[in-house]
Amino acid sequence: xxxxxxxxxxxxxxxxxxxxxxxxxxxxxxxxxxxxxxxxxxxxxxxxxxxxxxxxxxxxxxxxxxxxxxxxxxxxxxxxxxxxxxxxxxxxxxxxxxxxxxxxxxxxxxxxxxxxxxxxxxxxxxxxxxxxxxxxxxxxxxxxxxxxxxxxxxxxxxxxxxxxxxxxxxxxxxxxxxxxxxxxxxxxxxxxxxxxxxxxxxxxxxxxxxxxxxxxxxxxxxxxxxxxxxxxxxxxxxxxxxxxxxxxxxxxxxxxxxxxxxxxxxxxxxxxxxxxxxxxxxxxxxxxxxxxxxxxxxxxxxxxxxxxxxxxxxxxxxxxxxxxxxxxxxxxxxxxxxxxxxxxxxxxxxxxxxxxxxxxxxxxxxxxxx
Amino acid sequence: xxxxxxxxxxxxxxxxxxxxxxxxxxxxxxxxxxxxxxxxxxxxxxxxxxxxxxxxxxxxxxxxxxxxxxxxxxxxxxxxxxxxxxxxxxxxxxxxxxxxxxxxxxxxxxxxxxxxxxxxxxxxxxxxxxxxxxxxxxxxxxxxxxxxxxxxxxxxxxxxxxxxxxxxxxxxxxxxxxxxxxxxxxxxxxxxxxxxxxxxxxxxxxxxxxxxxxxxxxxxxxxxxxxxxxxxxxxxxxxxxxxxxxxxxxxxxxxxxxxxxxxxxxxxxxxxxxxxxxxxxxxxxxxxxxxxxxxxxxxxxxxxxxx
Numbered sequence: 131x132x133x134x135x136x137x138x139x140x141x142x143x144x145x146x147x148x149x150x151x152x153x154x155x156x157x158x159x160x161x162x163x164x165x166x167x168x169x170x171x172x173x174x175x176x177x178x179x180x181x182x183x184x185x186x187x188x189x190x191x192x193x194x195x196x197x198x199x200x201x202x203x204x205x206x207x208x209x210x211x212x213x214x215x216x217x218x219x220x221x222x223x224x225x226x227x228x229x230x231x232x233x234x235x236x237x238x239x240x241x242x243x244x245x246x247x248x249x250x251x252x253x254x255x256x257x258x259x260x261x262x263x264x265x266x267x268x269x270x271x272x273x274x275x276x277x278x279x280x281x282x283x284x285x286x287x288x289x290x291x292x293x294x295x296x297x298x299x300x301x302x303x304x305x306x307x308x309x310x311x312x313x314x315x316x317x318x319x320x321x322x323x324x325x326x327x328x329x330x331x332x333x334x335x336x337x338x339x340x341x342x343x344x345x346x347x348x349x350x351x352x353x354x355x356x357x358x359x360x361x362x363x364x365x366x367x368x369x370x371x372x373x374x375x376x377x378x379x380x381x382x383x384x385x386x387x388x389x390x391x392x393x394x395x396x397x398x399x400x401x402x403x404x405x406x407x408x409x410x411x412x413x414x415x416x417x418x419x420x421x422x423x424x425x426x427x428x429x430x431x432x433x434x435x436x437x438x439x440x441x442x443x444x445x446x447x448x449x450x451x452x453x454x455x456x457x458x459x460x461x462x463x464x465x466x467x468x469x470x471x472x473x474x475x476x477x478x479x480x481x482x483x484x485x486x487x488x489x490x491x492x493x494x495x496x497x498x499x500x
Numbered sequence: 501x502x503x504x505x506x507x508x509x510x511x512x513x514x515x516x517x518x519x520x521x522x523x524x525x526x527x528x529x530x531x532x533x534x535x536x537x538x539x540x541x542x543x544x545x546x547x548x549x550x551x552x553x554x555x556x557x558x559x560x561x562x563x564x565x566x567x568x569x570x571x572x573x574x575x576x577x578x579x580x581x582x583x584x585x586x587x588x589x590x591x592x593x594x595x596x597x598x599x600x601x602x603x604x605x606x607x608x609x610x611x612x613x614x615x616x617x618x619x620x621x622x623x624x625x626x627x628x629x630x631x632x633x634x635x636x637x638x639x640x641x642x643x644x645x646x647x648x649x650x651x652x653x654x655x656x657x658x659x660x661x662x663x664x665x666x667x668x669x670x671x672x673x674x675x676x677x678x679x680x681x682x683x684x685x686x687x688x689x690x691x692x693x694x695x696x697x698x699x700x701x702x703x704x705x706x707x708x709x710x711x712x713x714x715x716x717x718x719x720x721x722x723x724x725x726x727x728x729x730x731x732x733x734x735x736x737x738x739x740x741x742x743x744x745x746x747x748x749x750x751x752x753x754x755x756x757x758x759x760x761x762x763x764x765x766x767x768x769x770x771x772x773x774x775x776x777x778x779x780x781x782x783x784x785x786x787x788x789x790x791x792x793x794x795x796x797x798x799x800x801x802x803x804x805x806x807x
Contacts, residue, residue, distance in 0.1 A: 221702050236712075
């Protein structure tokens with residue numbers, strides 16, 4: 131592993147012809163560098179180009195333009211079986227006519243490994259995914275979670291430089307999915323293999339990834355550590371897609387190295403002390419983004435940073451209560467953690483009640499208008 | 501009465517199954533029993549059935565003959581055993597050829613663009629719109645001495661100034677084989693297509709991902725996963741080929757006699773329904789035995805339901 135990056139996409143474009151005969155850039159000039167030993171996720175809704183990007187790394191698709199590099203080598207039109215990567219498919223793609231052992235041994239037999247070697251390696255990888263004793267079962271006789279493990283084992287037994295995972299947990303129920311997320315992460319750390327993971331589930335990406343690429347319309351919207359992506363989204367799309375946000379239109383009044391001052395016409399007020407993100411210009415129209423959990427709500431008057439609002443609705447979802455308020459004609463959603471029991475109906479705000487909303491301005495984001 | 505029926509689940513089940521049951525009894529069980537009874541009978545000089553319990557017909561089928569050289573009252577005549585054996589080997593050969601021809605075609609259709617698949621399947625089915633007998637006669641037009649094939653071959657030979665004697669293709673075992681293969685090809689294509697079409701594309705990708713090239717993928721993944729289709733097709737082809745008499749009658753003339761022809765002639769020409777019945781039952785038992793061992797080895801082929 132001498133190359134700097136395990137996988138690199140350089141200005142990759144993939145064009146598809148739609149059934150209507152139009153050309154569509156499923157992947158639109160994507161550049162990304164995935165480091166060795168990294169757990170890297172591509173996150174986005176369906177049609178954002180994440181699966182196509184993964185399939186180009188695997189070799190199932192070839193780029194229309196640009197180049198895919200694996201361990202520093204340009205892949206060109208190399209078929210999948212000549213790349214040191216293996217894929218865990220969304221549907222698992224297990225061979226139903228073969229046993230668990232035969233499924234996992236398949237890749238080794240193709241390499242021409244001898245019998246004792248195959249036996250040893252299959253046994254080892256079965257231990258790793260905790261399926262010892264299941265060798266002679268057929269895939270149909272396994273639960274969804276076990277099938278998923280077989281799919282992972284079948285790919286890992288080849289000791290790939292990079293393991294590609296295409297929404298591998300999509301078919302599992304929530305509890306099992308969360309368990310498998312932690313297991314996959316532990317496995318990745320234990321093996322030190324680069325994982326490239328495709329998902330539409332932001333929580334899943336956050337749980338496991340060292341870095342996330344948020345994708346939309348074939349383009350990478352932002353790439354970075356989960357905390358960075360959540361706390362400092364690069365644009366309105368990311369702020370909206372990852373978590374939730376209240377958006378307000380504003381205009382930059384003044385800009386210094388330390389803070390931005392933004393005028394909010396809807397509230398006819400200036401907000402000071404906002405964090406400055408690069409690329410902002412004085413006088414520019416911007417979008418101000420406020421995370422619902424970063425707003426404090428109270429029926430008492432607090433400090434000068436508070437805004438008066440009226441409660442329009444409350445929604446109880448167990449862990450939290452969502453309070454919808456109207457602040458001078460703009461809807462602001464606030465998230466209150468249910469630290470205390472809500473059994474007493476009096477613990478909820480009533481509709482029409484006057485409340486004060488407090489925002490820590492350093493948590494308010496100023497984003498370029500789209 | 502109605503109330504009692506409402507409470508009695510098993511009576512309800514019997515009642516619901518009764519139409520099918522009556523159908524089966526009336527159209528399958530009773531005729532079979534009648535055939536069995538007749539097969540134990542004897543032929544009267546004017547072609548009627550004399551009911552008795554005699555195994556003569558079966559003994560005759562297995563080679564006992566009274567039509568012998570002078571001085572012998574009985575001898576071994578393998579004529580009917582030869583017919584049975586010929587039918588069995590022909591059915592086997594036809595099935596093998598049908599598989600060899602149908603598999604690549606089914607594979608081609610299953611891997612074609614989804615938009616074109618239906619067109620191809622339609623083309624496979626079109627011949628079935630024409631009557632079976634007419635399709636066999638069409639082969640006669642192709643194969644006979646003055647037929648289309650010989651005309652074309654003669655024309656080609658003429659171009660190169662070569663001498664040409666028309667090939668004798670009609671009324672040969674080969675002609676019967678060609679006819680059988682042609683007639684039953686669609687019944688193999690459809691189930692194989694169904695099982696190939698069901699194979700998810702991601703399985704091919706997984707095989708490629710794990711290091712298999714095209715040939716290995718075919719041998720290790722495609723072929724085993726499409727075996728249910730081959731099994732179903734084999735059952736759908738082998739059984740009718742064993743019993744059909746039209747193909748051998750028209751394309752084989754008097755040269756290629758199969759069990760089907762034997763049975764038909766006993767009923768229509770020789771006017772011996774007792775011997776015909778015995779031959780029918782032997783055919784059935786033979787087919788059952790072969791099918792039994794085949795399905796025990798390969799399973800029933802779930803595609804038979806789909807097809």
